[in-house]
Amino acid sequence: MGSKFHALMYPWLGTGHLTPFLHLANKMAEKGHRVTFLLPKKATKQFEHLNLFPDNFVFHTITIPRVDGLPVGVESTSEIHLSSAKLLASAMDLTRGQVEDVVGAEKPDLIFFDFAHWIPEIAREFGVKAVHYLLWSASSIALSLAPRVELGVPPPGYPSSKVLLRKQDVYSIKSLTDNDNDNIPGFVERVFTGLMTCDVIATKTTREIEGKYCDYIRENCKKKVLLTGPMFPKPDKTRQLEEQWSTWLSGFGPDSVVFCALGTEVNLEKDQFQELCLAMELTGLPFLVAVKPPRGVSTIQEALPDGFEERVKGRGVVSGGWVQQPLILSHPSVGCFVSHCGFGSTWEALLSDCQIVLLPQEAEQVVNTRLMSEELEVAVEVARDETGWFSKESLRDAINSVMKRDSELGDLVKKNHTKLRETLASPGLMDGYADNFIGALQDLIIQT
Incomplete structure (x- = not known):
C-alpha cells in the first residue's frame, strides 16, 4: 500500500475550489493518509459536514486579514462580486505567515494549493513537496502557459485550433488579465x-477528454502532471432531492x-438576467x-x-437560492x-x-465551452457579442437547437455525449484515477 503521508491543503476561497479539494481530502483520508485543511472560520462551519473521516482529516482555522476595498468580514468569493476577487486574493496573500x-x-509531506502561488517558496523552506492542484481544465491551463493571451491564435505547439479564446471573447x-x-x-x-x-x-481531468x-503541460513545464479524474464523492443513496423540486419536476x-x-459566483446585470428569463419563456418549455x-x-x-411570473405560472420557476x-x-x-461551464459543472x-x-x-x-462544443461536440454554445451580451433570441435558439425532436444538431451532440458518458462512467475508471493519483504521491515522497 505504500507509506502514509500527511497533506496540507490551502485552496482558493471559492465554493467551486473548496468542494473538489474537500472531495480529494476525503479520498486521501479514506486511504489512511492525514489531511490538514486550511479554512476561514465561516467556511469551516459551512463545509465541516463534508468531512467524512474526522480521525484522519482536520480543519485548521485561518484568519483572513482586512484589505482596503474588501468589505469587513468577507472570507470567500460567495460574499462578493467577481470584480472584487483580486482583493480577496490579496487578503489571502497576507495569510502567508499563518501558513508558515x-x-x-505540522511538518506535512505535501502542500496542495491553486492560486496561493507563494506556497512553493514555503514548501522549499521546510523541505515539503508543493502540489499545484488546478481545478481549471487542462486545456485552460495549457493556454495560461502562453506569454500573453493572443485572441484566436494558438500558442506554439498548442494541440488545438478549436479550443481557444477569440476576438468576441x-x-x-478582463478579470484575469487586468491588473488595474x-x-x-x-x-x-x-x-x-x-x-x-x-x-x-x-x-481534475482524464486522459479520455484532455x-x-x-502532455502539452508536461512538456512545457518539464514536470509530472498527475490526473485525479473528476473526483466526485461516492453517491449518497440516503440523500434525496428536496421535496419542493422533486414534486415540481415530477409534474x-x-x-x-x-x-x-x-x-x-455569477451575478448577472439586471438587464441580462431579465433577458435570460425572457429566453426561457420564449422556448415554450418548462424551466427551472x-x-x-x-x-x-x-x-x-x-x-x-414585468408580468413574467403570471405568464409562466405553472411551467417556469426562477430561484435565487x-x-x-x-x-x-x-x-x-x-x-x-x-x-456557465465552470469545470465542476462541466463534469456534472x-x-x-x-x-x-x-x-x-x-x-x-469560455475555453471549457470550446472544448465541449467544438472539439468534443457534446454541447451547444450560446451566441453573444464582444461585450458578452446574449439576447433572449440567441439563448432560446440554442436551447431549441438541442431540444427539438427533429434537430440534427441535437441528435449529433446527444449521440456524442452518450458515447463519451458511457466511456467516463465505465466501471472502475474513476476509482482507478484516484488510486493511481494517490500512489503517485506516495512515490513522490519516497523519492525525496
Whole structure:
C-alpha cells in the first residue's frame, strides 16, 4: 500500500475550489493518509459536514486579514462580486505567515494549493513537496502557459485550433488579465507562477477528454502532471432531492424541463438576467432557473420582467437560492442543462444524460465551452457579442437547437455525449484515477 503521508491543503476561497479539494481530502483520508485543511472560520462551519473521516482529516482555522476595498468580514468569493476577487486574493496573500506557522508545526509531506502561488517558496523552506492542484481544465491551463493571451491564435505547439479564446471573447478576460495598476497578481499570473515553481502538477481531468493538453503541460513545464479524474464523492443513496423540486419536476414529462444554473459566483446585470428569463419563456418549455439575484438587487422577485411570473405560472420557476444541482440533473424530467461551464459543472453535465447548452462568463469557462462544443461536440454554445451580451433570441435558439425532436444538431451532440458518458462512467475508471493519483504521491515522497 505504500507509506502514509500527511497533506496540507490551502485552496482558493471559492465554493467551486473548496468542494473538489474537500472531495480529494476525503479520498486521501479514506486511504489512511492525514489531511490538514486550511479554512476561514465561516467556511469551516459551512463545509465541516463534508468531512467524512474526522480521525484522519482536520480543519485548521485561518484568519483572513482586512484589505482596503474588501468589505469587513468577507472570507470567500460567495460574499462578493467577481470584480472584487483580486482583493480577496490579496487578503489571502497576507495569510502567508499563518501558513508558515502551520507548516512549521505540522511538518506535512505535501502542500496542495491553486492560486496561493507563494506556497512553493514555503514548501522549499521546510523541505515539503508543493502540489499545484488546478481545478481549471487542462486545456485552460495549457493556454495560461502562453506569454500573453493572443485572441484566436494558438500558442506554439498548442494541440488545438478549436479550443481557444477569440476576438468576441474579449469580455471574458478582463478579470484575469487586468491588473488595474494595483500590483496585485492576476489569476493567470498566479497559475503560471505556481506551474513553474511547484514540484508536481495535478489536475481534475482524464486522459479520455484532455490527454493531449496534459502532455502539452508536461512538456512545457518539464514536470509530472498527475490526473485525479473528476473526483466526485461516492453517491449518497440516503440523500434525496428536496421535496419542493422533486414534486415540481415530477409534474412534467421525461426530458422536457430546461434547468439553468450559473454557479455560486455569477451575478448577472439586471438587464441580462431579465433577458435570460425572457429566453426561457420564449422556448415554450418548462424551466427551472437557479441563479443569484442580479447586481444591485437583493431578491430575484424584484428583478423579474414585468408580468413574467403570471405568464409562466405553472411551467417556469426562477430561484435565487442554492439547489442540489447533481440531483436535479439526474431527475428524469430534466432534459437540458444551461450551464456557465465552470469545470465542476462541466463534469456534472458530462456525467448526466441531459442535453448541454453553454453560457460561459469568464475566460476559463469560455475555453471549457470550446472544448465541449467544438472539439468534443457534446454541447451547444450560446451566441453573444464582444461585450458578452446574449439576447433572449440567441439563448432560446440554442436551447431549441438541442431540444427539438427533429434537430440534427441535437441528435449529433446527444449521440456524442452518450458515447463519451458511457466511456467516463465505465466501471472502475474513476476509482482507478484516484488510486493511481494517490500512489503517485506516495512515490513522490519516497523519492525525496
